[in-house]
Amino acid sequence: MTKRLKLVDILALGFMTFAFFLGAGNIIFPPQAGMLAGDHYTAAMIGFLITAVGLPLIGIIAVAVAGGGWKGLTRDLPTGVATLMAVLIFIIIGPAFAAPRAGLVAYEIGFKPFLSAPGQLELGAFSVVFFAVAMFFSLSQGKLIDTIGKFLTPLLFAALAILAIAVIINPQGDVVAAQGSYVENALTTGFLEGYNTMDTFAALMFGMLIVDVIRKKGIEDNKATCMYLIYAGIIAAAGLAFVYVSLFYLGSTASVVAQGTQNGGEIMAAYVDALFGPVGQMILAAIIGLACLTTVIGLVSACADYFSSLTSWTYRRWVVVVATVCAVVANVGLKQLIAISIPVLFALYPVAIALIGLTFIRRWLPNPALGYRLVLGVALLFSLLDAAKVMGADMSAFSFLPLFDVGMAWLLPTLVAMGVAKFVGSRANALAEA
Known part of the structure; x- marks a missing residue:
């Protein structure tokens, strides 16, 4: 008899998949894109959803179809080429871009709004402390961060849901005209903007983790595994789409309260302050700061684990190296x-x-x-x-x-x-x- 998952297990799997992708990039890029897209935000949002929601979830399914994770995906390529691709992807989602970016989002939303005159010194100090904490948890490989994560993602989603409702009920400005490439090519510009989430890369590297969770629940049949993966994907896609749609609309109505901002993190901070004041800003700062911390811990751990499998260096040494590089890279802003x-x-x-x-x-x-x-x-x-x-x-x-x-x-x-x-x-x- 083929084992089946209960509804509660399917929902939990979908929420876990949603948590896999809800990180720093998912929060900061939609407001920026929505602000630039202006009255063309619907077309831009559709393009963004294709690359930021559709492709990562299809990527996870591709991992399941291929079987064997990255090795299964690249079994028809020379070993050296497959390894080089994996190294480049881990560098991108690790110390080069994604992990430092998560730290910078924590700084922009969770720390910078409370400073009177933030500068490079403050950013440097924050980077050292933030990535030192991430390094500590990555080295310990304890279960504390898993416990935090179980409560953190629901809290983050709840905070974003409250923000979405507030934006719809009380938008802080009118939708203005589109800017730049969004004037003529809103759909394709939104599509390309979705690259910035880097979630397609993450799906190729971590999709097998979700398959492993299904296997551990006693599901051995490949067709059943793919079916539950699709169910989880639909649930996660619905959650991500809700977040993106609301943040796109937030950005499109932020021209008044977010004048002079330079990135999505600053737009979010300005909008939350306008809606809820300092208290709301503090709550959002704490939640997003912790979300970014857990994201960085996961990325540092994954990179260290992979690089240690390729070299004679230990996992712990790679954790120190990756975390240090992240702290240095984060100082570019x-x-x-x-x-x-x-x-x-x-x-x-x-x-x-x-x-x-x-x-x-x-x-x-x-x-x-x-x-x-x-x-x-x-x-x-x-x-x-x-x-x-x-x-x-x-x-x-x-x-x-x-x-x-x-x-x-x-x-x-x-x-x-x-x-x-x-x-x-x-x-x-x-x-x-x-």
Whole structure:
């Protein structure tokens, strides 16, 4: 008899999946995008939801379909290439961008609003203390942080739900006109903005953890595992979508109370202060500060665990190194860190998307090894053009490429490569047999 999960177990699994993705980037980017999108925020929000909700959840399902986690996803690639991809992803979601960004969000929302004249000294001091605490919990590998997490995510969601209701009932301004690229290309700009959450990378690396939770509940059948994973995905998607929609609307009505702000963290802080005053600001600061801390602990631990498996260094040594690098990187400031990360995400996100797509069409590829090399190579080549353009290089010679003007030159060539892979592989097999 096939074991089934109870409804309460399915809901718990969905809430855990939601908690996996609700981090710093999920909170700071929607307000910023909503503010810039203005009266085009609906189209921008749809684009954002595709990359910030849809792709990560599809990525988790891809991990389950592939079987074996990262090794299953990349089994048709050379071992060295697969390892390099994993290292780059862990660096991105760890010490280079995601972990320092979480610390900076904690600073922007949880500490900076209470300072009279915040500067580099205050940011430096906060970074040292914040990442020292994260390092301590990562080294101890105790259960305290798990206990905090069980109460923290519901509290964070409840706080965001209260904020969403307050924004709808009492918006702090009118929706103004769209700005920048949101004027003409709101949908694609929102799509690209969703890269910043980095959740597709996280899904590829941590999706198997969710599968393990299902397995530990006694579910061994692959079809049942995928089914429950989809259920959990729908629940998590609903929660994330609710958060994003409300924060997009918050940003679109924040032009009055958030004048002069430079990032989503400052927009959130200004809006909460306008709605609830200092008390509300303190409560939100505490909850988001703890949420960012648990996120950093998870990222530092995951990076240290993976890097220790590749080198002779111990887990504890890697924790110290990763946490120290995070503290140093965090001192560049939130706005600067986001600016630095954008070209990297433009270069590598399409490759992750292509890898997810290949997982679902692999069964139809007569030569998966050749197909994976072709498709991922094309995705990387054209995504590098988009990344170079974002960095400010003169790429006008490639303006003839479809969707190049909106930063998605990789899309059509990658789709074409997927189609070609089937026929090229078939021919290669026929020649080999002859």
